[in-house]
Amino acid sequence: MVRCLCAFFVLVGVIASLGCSDSVPAGAGGAGGDDNTLHIVATTGMVRDVVAAVAGDRAVVTGLLGAGVDPHLYTPTRADIQSLMNAEAIFYNGLLLEGKMTDALIRAATSGKPVHAVTESIDESSLLEPEDFEGHYDPHVWMDPSAWMRTIDVVRDALTALDPEGASVFASNAKAYRERIEALDAYAAGVLATVPESARVLITAHDAFNYFGERYTYEVVGIQGISTESEAGVRAIDGIVTLLVERSVGAVFVESTVSDRSVRAIIEGARSKGHTVVIGGELFSDAMGDQGTYEGTYIGMIDHNVTTIARALGGEAPARGMQGKLAE
Numbered sequence: 001m002v003r004c005l006c007a008f009f010v011l012v013g014v015i016a017s018l019g020c021s022d023s024v025p026a027g028a029g030g031a032g033g034d035d036n037t038l039h040i041v042a043t044t045g046m047v048r049d050v051v052a053a054v055a056g057d058r059a060v061v062t063g064l065l066g067a068g069v070d071p072h073l074y075t076p077t078r079a080d081i082q083s084l085m086n087a088e089a090i091f092y093n094g095l096l097l098e099g100k101m102t103d104a105l106i107r108a109a110t111s112g113k114p115v116h117a118v119t120e121s122i123d124e125s126s127l128l129e130p131e132d133f134e135g136h137y138d139p140h141v142w143m144d145p146s147a148w149m150r151t152i153d154v155v156r157d158a159l160t161a162l163d164p165e166g167a168s169v170f171a172s173n174a175k176a177y178r179e180r181i182e183a184l185d186a187y188a189a190g191v192l193a194t195v196p197e198s199a200r201v202l203i204t205a206h207d208a209f210n211y212f213g214e215r216y217t218y219e220v221v222g223i224q225g226i227s228t229e230s231e232a233g234v235r236a237i238d239g240i241v242t243l244l245v246e247r248s249v250g251a252v253f254v255e256s257t258v259s260d261r262s263v264r265a266i267i268e269g270a271r272s273k274g275h276t277v278v279i280g281g282e283l284f285s286d287a288m289g290d291q292g293t294y295e296g297t298y299i300g301m302i303d304h305n306v307t308t309i310a311r312a313l314g315g316e317a318p319a320r321g322m323q324g325k326l327a328e
Contacts, residue, residue, distance in 0.1 A: 036058070037057075037058065037059060037060055038055065038058060038059035038060070038088050038089065038159075038162060038163055039059070039060050039062070039086070039087055039088050040055065040059050040060070040061045040062070040087055040088060040089050040090070040091065041061075041062050041063075041064060041083050041084055041087035041089075041090050041091075042061055042062070042063050042064070042090070042091045042092070043063070043064050043065055043071065043090075043091070043092040043093060043097075043098050043101065044063065044064075044065050044071050044092075044093055044097070044098075044286070044287065045063050045065065045066070045067070045287055045288040045291070045296065045298075045301075046093070046142045046148075046288060046298050046301070047063070047091050047092060047093055047118055047151075048061050048062075048063035048091075049288070049297055049298040050118065050148075050151055050152060050155055050177070050298065051091050051118075051155050051159075053173060053176075053177040054152060054155045054156050054159060054170055054173045054174045054177060055155075055159055055166075055170070055173070056169055056170075056173045058159075058163060058166045058169055058170075059159070059163075062083060062087075063291075064076070064080050064083065064084075065287060066287070066290075066291065067256070067287055067288060067289055067290045067291065067296065068256055068257055068287055069257065069286075069287050070257040070258070070286055070287070071093070071097050071098050071101075071286050071287070072097070072099060072286065073100065074098070074100060074101065075100045075101075076100070076101050076104045080101075080104070081104050081107075084104055084105070084107075084108045084113075085107075085108060085111065085113075087108075087113070088113075088114075088162065089113070089114040089115075089116070089158065089159075089162055090105065090108055090109075090113060090114070090115045090116070091115075091116050091117075091118055091155065091158070092105055092115070092116070092117055092118070093117065093118060093119060093139060093141075093142075094117025094118065094119040094120060094139070095117075095119055095127070095136065095137050095138070095139035095141070096136055096139060097139035097140075097286075114158065114161075114162060116154060116155075116158045117154075118151035118154050118155060119139070119141055119150075119151060119154075120154060121150060121151075121153065121154050122141065122147065122150050122151075124137075126147060126150075127141070128210050128211060128214065130207065130210060138207070138210050138211065140207075140208045140209070140210065140211055140285070140286075141211055142211075142298065142302075143208065143209055143210070143211040143212040143215075143285075143302075144211035144212060144214065144215040145181045145182075145184050145185040145188065145215075145302060146185050146215060147211060147215070148181065148298070149178055149181050149182070152174045152177055152178050152181075153174065155174070156170045156171060156173075156174040180299060181298075181299065183322075184299050184302055184303065184322065185215075187303070187306070187322040188215075188216065188302065188303075188306040189215075189216060191306055191307065191310040191315060191316065191317035192216045192218070192306055192309065192310050192315065193216075193315075194310060194315035194316040194317070195309075195310055195313045195314055195315035196313075196314055196315075198247060198248070199247070199248075199249060199250075199313045199314050200217065200218045200219060200313070201218070201219045201220075201221065201243070201244075201247055201249045201313075202218050202219070202220045202221070202253065202309060202313075203221045203222075203223070203240060203243075203244070203249070203252040203253065203263075203266065204220070204221075204222055204223070204252070204253045204254075204255055204263075204283060204285070205222070205223055205253075205254060205255045205258035205259070205260065205262060205263055205285075206222045206223065206255065206258050206285070207220070207222030208222065208255070208285035208286060209222070209283075209285070210222075212305075216306075221240055221243065223236065223237065223240060223262040223263065223266065237262065237265050237266060237269060238269065240266055240269075241266060241269035241270050241273065244266070244270050244275060244277055245270060245273050245275045248275075249277070249313075250276070250277060250278065250312075250313075250314075251277065251278055251279070251280030251281075251312040251313055252266055252267065252277055252278075252279060252280060253279065253280050253281060253282070253283045253308070253309070253312070254279055254281075254282050254283070255282065255283050255284070255285040255286075256282055256283070256284050256285065256287060256289075257285055257286045257287050258285065258286075260279075263279065267279070278312075280308065280309070280311075280312025280313065281308035281309075281311075281312055282308075283304075283305050283308060283309070284301045284304060284305060288300070288301040289301060289304070293327065294323075294325040294326065294327070295326070295327065300325065300326070303321040303322045303323070303325075303326060304321065304326055307319075307320075307321040307322070307326060
């Protein structure tokens with residue numbers, strides 16, 4: 001049922017983008033005034049970042065969800081809905097990440113507005129479908145930079161359809177952004193490989209890092225499920241404590257958008273068995289850092305995560321990350 005809804009939603013977006021008679025073409029003003037600048041709305045910060053990188057100065061891209069906001073639980077405000085309806089195009093993650101925004105996105109698409117899921121071109125064979133989340137795919141694709149790169153072409157093509165005169169700019173920007181993410185992926189693979197194999201266990205508040213684990217060969221354990229609406233049970237916590245003790249894992253991680261209550265229960269459980277575990281740091285999972293900071297970009301977000309994980313689990317990574325830009 002959920003997969004059918006997802007397919008319907010993508011279909012609505014395709015129909016809207018191909019048959020949009022009511023949207024304002026590039027250069028015709030509309031929501032943006034009298035200039036040629038496109039005015040676009042994106043849902044999460046990760047989506048906003050890729051759209052802004054490809055659009056360059058031919059668009060103003062507004063993100064609805066800021067730092068620390070959980071897209072699984074977020075309900076759009078009246079102002080958000082107005083922003084969606086005023087935009088010339090909308091980009092969202094898809095794969096049901098923005099669950100409570102579905103009605104608003106469908107409403108925008110059926111009004112004749114271009115609405116695009118940036119994950120729509122990722123082949124199903126590349127998507128993960130965890131056992132405990134039957135019926136649809138894990139939406140946290142951005143945790144694997146090599147997979148997230150596939151969203152670039154979706155954005156480039158959608159922007160070109162909306163603003164054909166900007167085609168060469170979008171193509172050039174897409175190429176440059178792809179090269180930056182390729183460098184990020186190479187850095188991540190390098191520093192994460194310095195962690196001893198026995199310690200390559202990533203324990204976090206919820207299951208947002210499955211694509212990370214698949215890409216970099218880490219065992220990933222989320223205390224909660226993929227959606228932050230689920231709760232961690234006593235049996236699950238006991239099992240993770242046993243894993244920590246048996247593998248001598250010394251660090252677990254909290255997330256910027258999820259309560260640390262379950263993580264601290266794990267630490268206390270390990271302590272009761274004579275094993276010391278510390279919080280290795282706070283990771284960005286469903287949202288990036290504050291806008292205007294390096295960690296408030298997709299590249300900065302992933303740089304922070306892999307650098308923090310590698311250093312906490314006994315690997316080697318520069319304290320301030322790939323480019324020396326991480327906050328001290």
